[in-house]
Amino acid sequence: MALRISFHRRFVTATVFFLFCVFVLPAIAGAIWLKVFTSAVIFALAARGASLVYAQLGLVNLAQIALVGVGGWVMLRLNYATTLPFELSLLASAAITAIVGMLLSLPAMRMRGLYLALVTLMAAGAFQILFTAFQFPNGGSGFLGVAMQSPGEMRRPFLARSDAAYLSYCVAVTALCMVLVFLHERGKAGRGWALIRQSEANAMAAGVDVTLFKVWAFTLSGFLAGTAGALLAGALRLLDSKSFPAGESILLFALAIVGGAGHWAGAVIAGILYRVVPAVLNDFGLDADLALILFGAALLHAIITAPQGIAGQILSASAFRRSAT
Amino acid sequence: MKLYQMSAIAASGWLYLGLTAGAMAAEPVCGLNNAEKASGEPILVGGINGNAPPGDFSGGTDAAAAYFACVNDNGGINGRPIEYLVENDQWNPELASQVATKLVKDHGVVALVGNGSVVSMAVNARLYVEENVMVMASACAISDCYENSNIVSTNQGPLPSGIGAMKYAIEELGTEHVACIGFNIPNNGGWACDWVAKYMESKGKKSSALLMDPASVDLNSVYLQALAEGVDSILLMLPAGPALGILQVAEEQDGRDTFKWISPTPLYDPSIPGTLGDYWDGHVFVNIELAPFDSSGNDNGNWVAVMDLYGQKGDRRDTFSQSGFLSAKFFVETLLTMDPDKIKRDSVTAAIKGISGLKSDLLCGPYYVGDFDRHMPNHAGRMVVYKGGRFEVVRACYDIESSYLDAIRQQERALNLID
Incomplete structure (x- = not known):
C-alpha cells in the first residue's frame, strides 16, 4: 500500500513537472532562455541514455555525445533528401542511431569498467574525426549531402515552428522517451538488467540472456541519443563538427552521475547543469568555463556523499520529511 | 612561441x-x-x-x-x-x-x-x-x-580577397598551381577555396584545396600535404594565427622559396611584421580589403x-x-x-x-x-608585400573577375553605381 502511494505521489509530481515544462515554461521564459531550456531538455534526454546503461548494467558508455551527433547527422540528411514529416525523420534518426549504439555494445560483451569506457571513448574520437572529415549535411547532393554553400532550410514540426512551441515539443518527446525507459526498467528488460548488474554468472544461471540484455540497453541508449540529436538539429537548424567532441561525452556522463543515474530527475538535473548553468554564468558576464569548476566539485560531492546523485538526495529528503510528519 | x-x-x-x-x-x-x-x-x-x-x-x-x-x-x-x-x-x-x-x-x-x-x-x-x-x-x-x-x-x-590575391599571384608571380589552405567548414574554407578553384580554372591554372579541422589544427601535416601536391603557391585562407603558424612551419623547413606565399586580408595585421622577421622579407603577399593602416x-x-x-x-x-x-x-x-x-x-x-x-x-x-x-x-582591394619590417603596397585598388559577382554587379547597375 505504501509503495502504491509512493508511486502515485511520484507520478503526480512527474505529471505536474511535465505540464509546467510544456505549458508554463515556454510562456514565461525570455527568448534566450527558450533556447537554453530547449538545449537542456535535449541533453537531459541524452544524459538519460548514458545513465541508463550505467545504472542498469554498471557499464560506462563515453560515446553518448557522438551518438547525439549521429542522430543529428541522419536527421539533417533526411531533411534535405526527403520530404518526410519531422516526426518520421525523428523516428528514423533515432532508429538508425539505435543500431549504431547496438554496434557499440559489441565490446561490452567482453569488457567492463575502465576498458569499456576507454573503448567507447575511442569510438567517440573516431566519430569526431568522421564528423570533421565529412561534415554535416547542408543541402548538398550525394550521400553526404554537403555542398560548399550556405545551409538550406531545416524544417521543424508543423505544430512547433516557433522557439516556444519547439521547447514544448522537445519536452513532450523527452517525456515520452522517459516513459519508454521507465517501462523498460519496470518490465522484463529491467529484471534482466538487475540480475546482470548483481552477477553475470548468476544471471546466466537464472536463464537470462546476458548478451541480449546488454545489447538491448545500449540500443535503447542509442535510441535516446539519436532522438536528442534529431531534436538538436531542429533546434539549431544546422550542426557543425565542433559541437560533438569526444571529451563532451565524459562531461555529460559525469553530470549524469552528479544528477543521479538511477532516476529520470537525475537526467533532468544533468541537462540543467550541462546547459543552463553555463548560460546563467554567461548572463552574469562570467566565463562559462567556470561551470567546469562547479561540476568538478559537484562530482566529488556525488562520489563521496551522494552516490544516488542530487536526485537521490532530493528523493531521500522528501521521503524523510514525509516519514517525520 | x-x-x-x-x-x-x-x-x-x-x-x-x-x-x-x-x-x-x-x-x-x-x-x-x-x-x-x-x-x-x-x-x-x-x-x-x-x-x-x-x-x-x-x-x-x-x-x-x-x-x-x-x-x-x-x-x-x-x-x-x-x-x-x-x-x-x-x-x-x-x-x-x-x-x-x-x-x-x-x-x-x-x-x-x-x-x-x-x-x-x-x-x-x-x-x-x-x-x-x-x-x-x-x-x-x-x-x-x-x-x-x-x-x-x-x-x-575570403572569397573576393582570396581571388584578389590569386589574380595578383597569377599576373605578377607566375602562379600555375595553388594550394588553398583553409578550414574544413563548408561555408567558409570550402566555399572560398571552391570559388578560388573556379577562378583558377577560368584562367587555365590549377588549384588544390587543403582543408583542415579547425578544432585540431595540424600545421605540419598540412604543409607536408602542400609539398606532396606539387603546388607552386600557397594561399593561406585562414585567420592570422594559423596562417602565421604555417609560415613558421615553412621557416623551420626552410621552405620559403619552395612556394609563392599569398594570403587574403587576415594576415594584414600590425603584429605580423614583428613576427615574420627578415626571413620572409619580400616573400609574403597579402590582399588587403581596406586601405593600409x-x-x-x-x-x-x-x-x-x-x-x-x-x-x-x-x-x-x-x-x-x-x-x-x-x-x-x-x-x-x-x-x-x-x-x-x-x-x-x-x-x-x-x-x-x-x-x-x-x-x-x-x-x-x-x-x-x-x-x-x-x-x-x-569586392575591390589592394595588394601589399611584407618588406623591410612593414607592409608595402604593390598594387593599388583593383577589382576581381568572378561569376560570383554577377548578381552583385546587377545590383550596382540598379543603383546606378556602375554603367
Whole structure:
C-alpha cells in the first residue's frame, strides 16, 4: 500500500513537472532562455541514455555525445533528401542511431569498467574525426549531402515552428522517451538488467540472456541519443563538427552521475547543469568555463556523499520529511 | 612561441601603431562632433564577435564600440546615446544562437553593427530575416554573410580577397598551381577555396584545396600535404594565427622559396611584421580589403584617432577593426538622417537598406546596401608585400573577375553605381 502511494505521489509530481515544462515554461521564459531550456531538455534526454546503461548494467558508455551527433547527422540528411514529416525523420534518426549504439555494445560483451569506457571513448574520437572529415549535411547532393554553400532550410514540426512551441515539443518527446525507459526498467528488460548488474554468472544461471540484455540497453541508449540529436538539429537548424567532441561525452556522463543515474530527475538535473548553468554564468558576464569548476566539485560531492546523485538526495529528503510528519 | 617573443611582437605592434598614430595624430571626428554628451533615451545596438580558438574576430566590435563611445561624447544621435551591447559566441553554434536571440528578441536592438564571426551568421541568418533586423557586419568569413537580405558586411570576406590575391599571384608571380589552405567548414574554407578553384580554372591554372579541422589544427601535416601536391603557391585562407603558424612551419623547413606565399586580408595585421622577421622579407603577399593602416585618408586617420582616444588597451587594430569603424560610421550617418523619436527597428532597417553610394578612403569603391537578397559592396582591394619590417603596397585598388559577382554587379547597375 505504501509503495502504491509512493508511486502515485511520484507520478503526480512527474505529471505536474511535465505540464509546467510544456505549458508554463515556454510562456514565461525570455527568448534566450527558450533556447537554453530547449538545449537542456535535449541533453537531459541524452544524459538519460548514458545513465541508463550505467545504472542498469554498471557499464560506462563515453560515446553518448557522438551518438547525439549521429542522430543529428541522419536527421539533417533526411531533411534535405526527403520530404518526410519531422516526426518520421525523428523516428528514423533515432532508429538508425539505435543500431549504431547496438554496434557499440559489441565490446561490452567482453569488457567492463575502465576498458569499456576507454573503448567507447575511442569510438567517440573516431566519430569526431568522421564528423570533421565529412561534415554535416547542408543541402548538398550525394550521400553526404554537403555542398560548399550556405545551409538550406531545416524544417521543424508543423505544430512547433516557433522557439516556444519547439521547447514544448522537445519536452513532450523527452517525456515520452522517459516513459519508454521507465517501462523498460519496470518490465522484463529491467529484471534482466538487475540480475546482470548483481552477477553475470548468476544471471546466466537464472536463464537470462546476458548478451541480449546488454545489447538491448545500449540500443535503447542509442535510441535516446539519436532522438536528442534529431531534436538538436531542429533546434539549431544546422550542426557543425565542433559541437560533438569526444571529451563532451565524459562531461555529460559525469553530470549524469552528479544528477543521479538511477532516476529520470537525475537526467533532468544533468541537462540543467550541462546547459543552463553555463548560460546563467554567461548572463552574469562570467566565463562559462567556470561551470567546469562547479561540476568538478559537484562530482566529488556525488562520489563521496551522494552516490544516488542530487536526485537521490532530493528523493531521500522528501521521503524523510514525509516519514517525520 | 615563447612568452617573451610574444611580448616583443605585441610591443612592436603597438610601437608600429604608435608611429602610425603619431604620423596622423588628430582629434577624432564623430557623428555631430559638437563635444556635447548625449543624454536622451539610449538607442540599443547589438554586436556579436567570435573570440576563441582558432581565431579572434573581435576587431570589428572593438572599433564599433570605440566609435559609438566617441559619438556619444559628441551629441549622440541627435541627443540620444547609443548603448552598444556586445556578445562573444566563442565559435559555438548553440551559444551563437542564444546570444543573437538575446540581443534581437530580449533586448530588441534596432540593428547589429560590427559583427565578426564564423558561426554566428550561419546560425542566425534566418533569425535576422524573420525579425527584420539589419546586421552591418565587419568581419564576415562565411557565405551566409554575403547571401542574406539582412546582412551586409564592410569587409570582403575570403572569397573576393582570396581571388584578389590569386589574380595578383597569377599576373605578377607566375602562379600555375595553388594550394588553398583553409578550414574544413563548408561555408567558409570550402566555399572560398571552391570559388578560388573556379577562378583558377577560368584562367587555365590549377588549384588544390587543403582543408583542415579547425578544432585540431595540424600545421605540419598540412604543409607536408602542400609539398606532396606539387603546388607552386600557397594561399593561406585562414585567420592570422594559423596562417602565421604555417609560415613558421615553412621557416623551420626552410621552405620559403619552395612556394609563392599569398594570403587574403587576415594576415594584414600590425603584429605580423614583428613576427615574420627578415626571413620572409619580400616573400609574403597579402590582399588587403581596406586601405593600409598608415594611409593618409581622412577616415583612416579618424579610425586611428578614435581608437587612440576611445579604444581599450587590448583592442585589435587590424583590417576588421577598420571595417568595424567604417560600419559604425555609416550606421551613425544613416541614423543621423532620421527623426530621433522615430528610431525603431523597422525604420532603421528601411534606412539601412536605403544606403547607396557612400564613399570612404578606406574602400576602393562605393558602399551601398539596397533592398536585395544578398550583399557584397566591398569586392575591390589592394595588394601589399611584407618588406623591410612593414607592409608595402604593390598594387593599388583593383577589382576581381568572378561569376560570383554577377548578381552583385546587377545590383550596382540598379543603383546606378556602375554603367
